[in-house]
Amino acid sequence: MSNIVCYAPTNDSTEDRKYEYYEELRSTIDKITERDMNIVIGDFNAKVVRNNQGIENVMGVEGVGEVRNENGTHFVSFCSTNNLVIRGTLFQHIEIHKYTWTPPYGKYKNQIDHIAIKEKCKNL
Template sequence: MTPRSAKFRSKQSNMTIKVCYGPTNDSSEERKDEYYEEVQRVIDEIPERDMKILIGDFNAKVRRNNQGKENVMGVEGLGEVANENGAHFKSFCSANNLDIGGTLFQHKIIHKYTWTLPSGI
C-alpha cells in the first residue's frame, strides 16, 4: 500500500506525516523488502529540514531490551522477544534517524499492540 501523507507548515518548522501499513510477519522477504524500499523512497522525498512522522502499523514487535539501539528506541517495547519485522523496523529507523515513539513512554500493556491471536495471545 502506498503511504499517504499530510504536510503541515509553520514558522518554526515543517512537518510531514506519512501513514504506513507494513506487511505481516508471514509475508515473503521479497514483499517486505519492496515495502521498505517504497517507504524509503517516500522518506527520501521529504526535505531534510522537515520533521518526519511515520504512523500506522508496521506489524513489528520490538522488545523492551534496546541494547545497541538506544539511539532509535526506549525501553517500553512489548515483551522480551521481537519478531522478524521488529528487527527490520529497528534497522530502518536507525538508518533514517527515526525514533520508535511507542517505546519511549510508559503505556498500559493493552495499548502496546493492535491485534491478538484468536487464542488470546
C-alpha cells in the same frame, strides 16, 4: 510536518516483499525536506520488545514482550538507517495501553503498530 501512514507486509510475507516495502518507504521519506518534521505511522506488524541494547538511539525500553519478530528486526533496522525513533517505546504507559493488537482468541497481546519520528524531534 509530513505524515506517512503505512501498512507493512505480515511477518509471513517473503523477504522480497518486505525489501520492496522498505525501499518504497525509504524513497518516500527521501522526498521530504530536511526541515520538515516527518512522522511515520502505521501497522508495521513489528514486535520491537523491551530490549534496546545496542539500539538505544532508535527506541526506549517500554516495548511489549521479550522476543523481537522478523518484522521487528526490519523495522528497527529501517529506523536506525533513517534516523527515526520509535516513540511508543520511549515513555512509560500502563501495560494495557501499550497493546495495539490482540488476536481473536485473546491469548497474546501485541504492540505491532508504531509511530516513528525523526531522531532530532524525539523530545517534542
